[in-house]
Amino acid sequence: MKQIVLFAFLILISAVGKAEVFKCKIGEHVVYSESPCEENAAVVKNNSSNPSAAEVRAARNRASNDMRQVQQIERREAAEHQAREVAKPSVVAVIITVRPKVKK
Numbered sequence: 540m541k542q543i544v545l546f547a548f549l550i551l552i553s554a555v556g557k558a559e560v561f562k563c564k565i566g567e568h569v570v571y572s573e574s575p576c577e578e579n580a581a582v583v584k585n586n587s588s589n590p591s592a593a594e595v596r597a598a599r600n601r602a603s604n605d606m607r608q609v610q611q612i613e614r615r616e617a618a619e620h621q622a623r624e625v626a627k628p629s630v631v632a633v634i635i636t637v638r639p640k641v642k643k
Contacts, residue, residue: 559573559582559583559585560572560573560582560583560585561573561574561575561576561580561581561582561583562580562581562582562583563575563576563577563579563580563581565577571583
């Protein structure tokens with residue numbers, strides 16, 4: 540599941556990297572948008588370039604290492620959760636019914 544999320548995230552980032560970005564000043568604030576927010580919006584130059592094969596390999600290695608670390612953490616947390624569940628004391632409810640004596 541996490542690999543699918545990571546893959547989707549990487550696809551999204553690559554798509555965002557190629558999109559135009561517009562810079563607008565609205566009042567006192569500078570706003571960046573994917574569409575022009577006013578008539579005089581300036582296009583921000585995208586200085587990104589295609590990564591080299593070595594950079595791609597390094598990124599894949601980092602992602603692989605990150606996934607291994609996540610899996611280790613998840614296994615550790617699952618083991619800790621299991622240990623807490625086993626260590627929980629059992630609760631036994633005892634109901635005592637007292638009947639009053641009836642005078643004859």
